[in-house]
Amino acid sequence: MSDVVVVDYGAGNTRSVRAALGHLGYSSVVSSDAALIRSADFVLLPGVGSARSAMEHLQSTGAAQALKDRFDAHGRILGICLGMQLALEHSEEDGGVTGLGLLSGTVRRLESDRVPRLGWAVVEPWNEAFYFAHSFACTSEETIATSDGISAAIHRGSFLGVQFHPEKSGPAGLSFLETCLSPA
Amino acid sequence: MPLARLIPCLDVANGRVVKGVSFVELRDMGDPVELAQHYSDGGADELVFLDITATPDNAQTMTSLIEKVADVLEIPFTVGGGVRSVEDASRIIESGADRVSLNSAALANPGLITDIADRFGSQAVVVAIDAGDGVVHTHGGRRATDVETVPWAIEAAARGAGEILLTSIRMDGHRRGFDLDLTQRVRDAVSIPVIASGGAGNAEHVAAALRVTDAALVASIVHENPAGLPGLRREIESFGITLRPLRKSND
Numbered sequence: 001m002s003d004v005v006v007v008d009y010g011a012g013n014t015r016s017v018r019a020a021l022g023h024l025g026y027s028s029v030v031s032s033d034a035a036l037i038r039s040a041d042f043v044l045l046p047g048v049g050s051a052r053s054a055m056e057h058l059q060s061t062g063a064a065q066a067l068k069d070r071f072d073a074h075g076r077i078l079g080i081c082l083g084m085q086l087a088l089e090h091s092e093e094d095g096g097v098t099g100l101g102l103l104s105g106t107v108r109r110l111e112s113d114r115v116p117r118l119g120w121a122v123v124e125p126w127n128e129a130f131y132f133a134h135s136f137a138c139t140s141e142e143t144i145a146t147s148d149g150i151s152a153a154i155h156r157g158s159f160l161g162v163q164f165h166p167e168k169s170g171p172a173g174l175s176f177l178e179t180c181l182s183p184a
Numbered sequence: 185m186p187l188a189r190l191i192p193c194l195d196v197a198n199g200r201v202v203k204g205v206s207f208v209e210l211r212d213m214g215d216p217v218e219l220a221q222h223y224s225d226g227g228a229d230e231l232v233f234l235d236i237t238a239t240p241d242n243a244q245t246m247t248s249l250i251e252k253v254a255d256v257l258e259i260p261f262t263v264g265g266g267v268r269s270v271e272d273a274s275r276i277i278e279s280g281a282d283r284v285s286l287n288s289a290a291l292a293n294p295g296l297i298t299d300i301a302d303r304f305g306s307q308a309v310v311v312a313i314d315a316g317d318g319v320v321h322t323h324g325g326r327r328a329t330d331v332e333t334v335p336w337a338i339e340a341a342a343r344g345a346g347e348i349l350l351t352s353i354r355m356d357g358h359r360r361g362f363d364l365d366l367t368q369r370v371r372d373a374v375s376i377p378v379i380a381s382g383g384a385g386n387a388e389h390v391a392a393a394l395r396v397t398d399a400a401l402v403a404s405i406v407h408e409n410p411a412g413l414p415g416l417r418r419e420i421e422s423f424g425i426t427l428r429p430l431r432k433s434n435d
Binding site for chain 2: 011012013015016019020022023048049050112113114115116117118119120121122129131132133134135148165167168169170171172173174
């Protein structure tokens with residue numbers, strides 16, 4: 001069995017995140033299979049596509065319920081970018097989308113002077129630069145790290161979500177992923 | 185604001201990095217995967233690959249190249265050249281690229297910008313503008329259109345582009361610095377990030393561009409001395425620009 005299930009939304013680039021997992025010595029499989037999501041050692045919700053099409057795909061495959069069950073059973077989940085945002089209750093994207101609701105909070109369009117917010121930015125309090133590429137961001141009381149005042153990470157129970165792309169953040173990103181994946 | 189970005193650009197023909205002395209006379213500069221890895225290790229913030237052959241039968245070569253690059257690279261990269269449809273963009277992104285760059289196809293069919301942005305998000309769509317004498321050019325900068333540069337940038341952004349890659353035809357290849365005035369005018373007109381391109385000859389030129397915009401594209405100055413990238417970054421920082429802090433394994 002693979003170490004990591006990368007949840008499939010039906011579109012986009014999952015190759016980079018799988019390559020990063022491979023560099024760290026973890027095998028992975030891209031799937032939306034509910035049983036696999038419930039039983040995997042580790043589940044990664046990647047950051048691809050739009051909120052509506054991703055949620056529709058998760059609902060229609062049963063992956064959404066499997067993710068909720070997994071969260072309730074304290075199974076570890078890492079959400080990246082859109083994968084972080086989908087964990088909240090609601091998103092403004094695509095005219096309004098109901099999220100998984102694993103954590104409290106909503107996703108709002110960025111109001112910074114340049115959107116999309118593209119590039120490397122330092123995340124506090126971790127004092128490390130990671131790569132961001134987003135037009136929406138989380139507003140959540142479960143924020144544990146920020147970047148330019150924007151939520152960069154949210155955490156509750158067995159869910160950790162990050163707005164940046166660790167798989168695109170060089171040695172700092174790989175080392176972050178390694179810490180996330182190492183047995184608790 | 186995110187930190188200023190330094191972006192090496194690799195022109196690719198038939199699976200190799202090339203340097204065009206003139207458009208017909210291409211010099212082999214090496215293996216794209218090796219060079220990409222090298223620049224990533226040296227602290228490039230992103231990379232751009234431009235397929236300058238971009239013929240339909242070349243698509244398979246490019247796809248396999250993108251897959252190889254995605255498997256070794258842990259920084260974002262954009263692929264441009266010959267992206268003419270949502271299917272082209274899907275193939276490139278699903279092979280592992282983060283973003284696609286559209287040029288003449290976006291001019292011919294501006295709706296393509298929206299179609300790709302709707303599917304993959306605005307952050308995945310770069311619109312490349314080759315600008316000269318106030319108008320957009322096609323065919324590698326050799327053919328002027330009647331489309332004005334600044335209005336086209338505004339339209340591209342309105343249609344869903346996530347970034348403008350702005351090349352000054354006048355400055356490109358001369359290594360006397362970027363067209364700062366053009367860059368400033370386009371950046372002031374849009375609310376998406378703008379990459380300045382064309383004219384980088386030294387660190388001071390790059391620093392000057394990064395004072396007016398979000399990112400700078402470099403080619404010859406890094407290709408001639410790939411090992412010099414960390415030094416170039418330090419020199420740019422000595423002019424007061426803050427680039428991302430590198431880890432030891434990056435330096």
